[in-house]
Amino acid sequence: MFNDGFAPSQIANIESQDANQRHLMDAVAWVGECLRLHAARQGPNATPFPPSPGGSALGRMTELFALSPFERSVLLLCAGMELAGEFPALCALAQQDPARAYPTFSLALAALPDAHWSALTPDAPLRYWRLIEVGGGASLVSSPLRIDERILHFLAGVQHLDEHLAGYVAAERSADELLPSQAALADAIVRGLMQWAASGAELPVVHLGGEDESARRAVAAAVCERLGLALFVMPAAALPTAPHELDALVRLWQREAALSGAALLLDCDELDGMDPARWGAVARFAERAGGLFFFSAQERRRLKRRVQVSYEVKKPDAAEQQALWEQGLGRAAPLLNGHLQRITTQFNLDAATIRSVCAHIAPALADVHTPQDVRGLGVALWKSCREQARPRLDDLAQRVRVLADWDDLILPPAQLAALREIALQVRQRATVYGRWGFAERSNRGLGVSALFVGASGVGKTMAAEVLANALDLDLYKIDLSQVVSKYIGETEKNLRRVFDAAEEGGAILLFDEADALFGKRSEVKDSHDRYANIEVSYLLQRMEAHRGLAILTTNMKHALDPAFLRRIRFVVHFPFPDAEQRTAIWRRIFPPQTPTQQLEPEKLAQLNVAGGAIRNIALAAAFLAAEEESPVTMRHLLQAARSEYAKIEKTLTAEEVRGWV
Structure with a gap:
């Protein structure tokens, strides 16, 4: 039946998709027959609803959202508009109006069996979960109905992220190989969640704290992988603060989690310093989202209406860092052992950064042969560690260009x-x-x-x-x-x-x-x-x-x-420099390239100022000399000293400049 190139799992998947499509189209045809009988005024459809095969998308959706038989039929009525070309004409015929070639609640109540008015309310599944969309019209019962696109694709057996969530959440890739301590933590979280599930209680919010932001995601991804769930990540800064917008987002996520079998990680690492309204939105979302929900933040936030359990995701310890370096550096690792000990003590890098550093210097690993090559590689490794860690601090403080020795x-x-x-x-x-x-x-x-x-x-x-x-x-x-x-x-x-x-x-x-x-x-x-x-x-x-x-x-x-x-x-x-120290400063203050003429450091040291002021005077004198295209002389330094003293509101005494010019 299938080509030899298909694996058994692929064959089973194709057969399942075919069975799902056949069942869906049989169910749509059953609703179409209901419309024909109503248009012909022949009473309700006596043919039983097609039995659902195991694992069909329609059966799963009926179970997930607790749809009544009538609500399921309404959903199929809207799906038929997209899947069966005859449905617009059937709707117009059944409603005896060529202009109403679309489904309505009025048509559903009249043509479909087991009808009940409660299916139309905002709290009923069809509208609460936005399985269908009610268009603008003169009244609720006469407004056009349309199936939601995400729901249509799910019924057809096609999984994809709801386009309305695309700007909020993103799928998290499979976790890299976890460190032993992180794998043990993931196992502990899974055991705890299984115990909660066995008790029948609502799952708690799982707070992942600690310094290692990337490891928090990796641990969450590993937990979901062990539980057979997909993981999506949402930045907390993207949450709307308006109540009605937040409520709509909560429902969309709850629906997506049910359809995709997914968990959500709310990333709060960028929320420090944000307004209380944003943190309020975070708490409300976490309390109402339901399902498996991870709260990633260095600090725990109190929730009023949902239990929260906290786990600390630590950075790799010295032994784990050493193992990561050895894995990344390969045969060069034993040669760099002394350098690695110093690096693991000085830097506190996470696994992702260590792998990035190893990838950065990988081209140089093949050329390590002599002790000099080893020293050069150690220097490159140290430099790369510094560079990889800079971005975080560059956003928080001013990096000083270091020149002095x-x-x-x-x-x-x-x-x-x-x-x-x-x-x-x-x-x-x-x-x-x-x-x-x-x-x-x-x-x-x-x-x-x-x-x-x-x-x-x-x-x-x-x-x-x-x-x-x-x-x-x-x-x-x-x-x-x-x-x-x-x-x-x-x-x-x-x-x-x-x-x-x-x-x-x-x-x-x-x-x-x-x-x-x-x-x-x-x-x-x-x-x-x-x-x-x-x-x-x-x-x-x-x-x-x-x-x-x-x-x-x-x-x-x-x-x-x-x-x-x-x-x-x-x-x-740090004492105020004495005359001998000031003399030493004056001897070294000018770079070798600076032209000077007949400068006398002992006389310059008569200025009772600290090294910072000495530098200012020397620099100002250099500019004065450059303007005159001449070497720096005592005359230039005297003029610069007067300006510096005036700036610091100090009197330049005759004793300090005696014998200068």
Whole structure:
């Protein structure tokens, strides 16, 4: 009967489709006969309704939406208009009006058996589930009826997403191979859902939390695959807030879930900071959607009318990350073992990012032969990890272009030693926390926090650049105006996003003028004081739990919360440079390419200013000299110094410029 090229499952599917089509057309023909008998005034059709074969689309729809025999006949009456060419003429004949070549409720009530008026109400299945559409007309019973397109295709045995949902939901692809911990979590969720189903209770909303957004989807897809369901994803930001629009969307999804055997994942990761009306729409949709429903958000949201169970989807741990790297790098993995240990300690990447990095450097893997090739590949691997993790932080903070190195820092030996120790602790995290087991004792305080204290221009930001350069890490400066919010709870959410993104990308965070954010907790006099203290408390906890390097700068150490200071591992005081240090700064301030003439660093060091002001004076003098097409001289520096002093509202004394010109 079939070609040898068809597999047995394909043959069974074709035979099932043929049987479904035959049954549908037999049912449509039965309704057509009802119309003929009514037109001939010969009474109701005495022929019994064609028996439904097992698994027919019409039988399934009748069961899914609890259709009465009359409602099923009305649906077939509308389907006949699309499937049988004779139906328009039959409708016109039965209604004795050539202009009414379409089905109506009036025709159905008169021509079809087992008619009941309740089938016409808005709460009855035909209209509630929008199986049919009622056109505009003088009255309900005389208005044209039309079958919904999604319903017509389902009856014909063709599955596709409802076009009205196309702008809201998208099918989720099959999950990648899950990590062992994620597979175990998917199995646990399935077991829990099976227990709920066995009890006869409504399935709970499954809240998937945790840091790994892509893994949440993968776990949900794996759960649905184990249960034989399709998974669709809807961004919560697309939900309408108007009640009638939300109600229409809920019904459309409920209908689609029933027809497709599908579950829905509502993605709420982009909702931080959105208005309460949007969160209200999310809660209403989750409570009313029914069926298997996943709520993907880092934080759990309270639902009033539906039970919710929460599961945390964690990022791969160090061992799983190591396994992913070994799988992706193949034969090159053993050669890069030392690099991989450092990477898994510094970066907190998810499985998708690790696979992306491996794919990015895959062309270079075949050319690894010598130790030099291994070092080059390790550098490329590190660089790719940094680049893959940048997009999240680029949206939250300002990436600082790092240029300074150790030779650019002019500081006393004690401060330089403290900075080198900071770099040492970040570099050796893999050894101390990993191989030496300190991470197993506690998961707090595994990062490095440093407070740089000193007046403006003494080199605090430059020191942060030097550390980033030495450690080959990105440096991000946090804009407090974008972090601090007047809305309750928003500051904590913003900071959480910053810290999470920094941990993933291994980046260094620089909180400039930290006293504005990490100030002392005040006496509670009103609700604003209470929530301000909550913000500081959250920061204290988050700083202690942060696994990376966070640097804070301030020129007002006394303004910081004492409890916060106790959690800082390094406090480095940047002193105002003395004459010897200022001389060293002046000797290095001009690039080698800059033409200079008879500059005297010892005399320039008489200016009682910090390194930042020295740079401003040198740069202004260079512009003055360039305009005159001459080398930079003491005269240019004197003119620039006067301008800088006027800017900072300080008097340039004769003692400071004695012997300059």
